[in-house]
Amino acid sequence: MTETERHDYDVLVIGAGGAGLRAAIEARQRGLRTAVICKSLFGKAHTVMAEGGCAAAMGNVNSNDSWQVHFRDTMRGGKFLNNWRMAELHAKEAPERVWELETYGALFDRTADGRISQRNFGGHTYPRLAHVGDRTGLELIRTMQQKIVSLQQEDYAATGDYEARLRVFAECTITELLTGDDGAIAGAFGYWRESGRFVVFSAPAVVLATGGIGKSFKVTSNSWEYTGDGHALAMRAGAGLIDMEFVQFHPTGMVWPPSVKGILVTEGVRGDGGVLKNSAGERFMFNYVPDVFKGQYAETVEEADAWYTDQENNRRTPDLLPRDEVARAINTEVKEGRGSPHGGVFLDIASRMPADEIQRRLPSMYHQFKELADVDITAEPMEVGPTCHYVMGGIEVDPDTGSSSVPGLFAAGECSGGMHGSNRLGGNSLSDLLVFGRRAGLGAADYVSGLESRPAVRAAAVDDAAAMAVAPFDPAADGGSGENPYTLHAELQTAMNDLVGIIRTEAEMQAALERLGELRERVRGVVVEGHRQYNPGWHLALDLRNMLMVGEAVASSALLRTESRGGHTREDHPGMDAQWRHRVLVTRCADHGGGDPVVPRVVVEPEERAPMRDDLLALFDLTELEKYYTGGELASHPEQGA
Ligand code: FAD
16 A cells, blocks of 8 residues: 555545535534645635625514525525525524624624624625625634634643644645445545645545635636535545536626636625616616516616615615626627627726725725726726636535435535525525534534444555556656646636536537547646646646536536526527426436546436425415426415415
8 A cells, every 4th residue: 555644533624615614613513533624725715705795684784684585585596496405494594603603703894783784785685794894704714713723722721732633734635535345435535735745534424615616617706726626526436416507607707907807896896886887888787687586676777776775665776686697687788799898897886985985895896906907996987797606516415414425425515516506696605604514514423423333444545546646747648648737727718618608508518528528538648747746737637637527517417408597598598497497417427436537427317306395385476486386396385276
């Protein structure tokens, strides 16, 4: 067996974003020896970038809010494809998780009477996002790091060792999950990014909290970590992914200059009063309210503007329609020649409030535009356009425990699927991380506590993982074709952006799968220069395996779903089809345990979604449900025959 550093834990949490940290806190609080592993620096997870806030129906700003309203908004935003049990747990538990964060030391912005302030966001009926200016994710991570340090202090007092029950392994990338003879989780294999040395973790439970997939697309708001590792690791271990066709393109990314294209412009700008305009100065969103939302949004500029100060008597502005609707509208405006000079549209907050208020409410946005684009957002409009932002699809999990179909494998946060259906509402990710991070930590702890014996890590599996990891250093690979990982990555990003982007067709999906097939062949010939000490080319070569698997999952699912819904728009199938609402597309490795070991092929198959519980169905009017459901599915609705 290859000589490697080894560690033994009860629970391994892979990922130190909001979901991973919350899972780790829970597992440690249940008394289990827990490791947190992250390929980033500790404290520099993607969650740090979250700006606008964390959605929770606390009712602090509008007392009409409740978990039922939040549940309804979430299901509407996801176009009724969401796993309803997850949406229910999320809406019910998010307030508790936010208040709990305050007990860890979080300091949210306050209302005049001292309660946690909440802001408006797209698709949320009431002001619902608890926030810290536009730096909410930073506060969330800071607070949970602080909680981890305080737990480590407790452990020191009890054992003399700070890391006795909770240790962080930062800048360490996991490349493979290890399973025992019976297929259950036995641990994970990875390498230290700095030294390139290998490390093996033995543990009967793994919580994947690795975040999203945005780095497979050319224009994205996502950071370098988002290479779909957890999605691919789970598939290679035998788990399934769901809803991979649903990728969220946030309507407002920066479009200029090219070096910053894709960087996010928070929805908080529109939540706080910013409006979208085309090159003619028209507030075009009034032209794009879809039938399913007719009657719920303001129809005139006057009503939309009045809503910001009087929400009881006015309907909300269509600038705050769910993200999929706004992104498509911007796409159409640009395509039809009404865009801004650099291929976006205008987002204007300068003419809507005094400069000092803009700087107070949106400090990060002010600095972002000033420093990166030399634009003063207090004096002129921003130019914005869609950017790949979030993946709704992910590892299929049990809503209550976060467990996947592989014994011992759990998932939470952006790498898991189901909660957001076909489209996530802004602010619903931070709350998702807290609610389901906690549940996955608890699920893993219960699983480990109930085990009679622990699966052993197989020596051969460790040797295979090590051989796979060093393969890019072998110049003889694939007959010595000497492929460059950066070139392959750029080609993958272009293919995903151009062919599997915001608007899709059957022909484009087929072309994408062909391109991905070619890249799959070429990735075997990837060669990296130098040695294993901090070698970003090598890291990318290993990440490419994951990005290719995930790319194929997205394109194959998008090809099969012949309708348009949420984050999946088919130009050749423009309408929603009720027959597709109750079907879920599940992606798995085609030859689990066999087939191509470098980039295993994936296969996508439809399955039936579990029908919504009657008491939840009754929270919606029949007339609304009829826009989404087949008649047979609504037979038990209380309004039937009334
Ligand atoms: P992350 O926070 O991304 O953490 C992933 C972790 O996994 C990292 O520590 C990473 O290093 C680690 N990792 C990945 N692969 C490996 C591997 N192979 N081995 C070891 N470690 C690995 N949502 C909201 O609700 N409200 C907002 O206001 C908001 N604003 C946003 C603003 C921006 C700019 C962006 C990009 C997103 C925003 N989102 C927002 C979305 C939200 O931030 C993310 O969905 C969420 O933070 C994901 O959290 P996570 O815990 O799942 O993963």
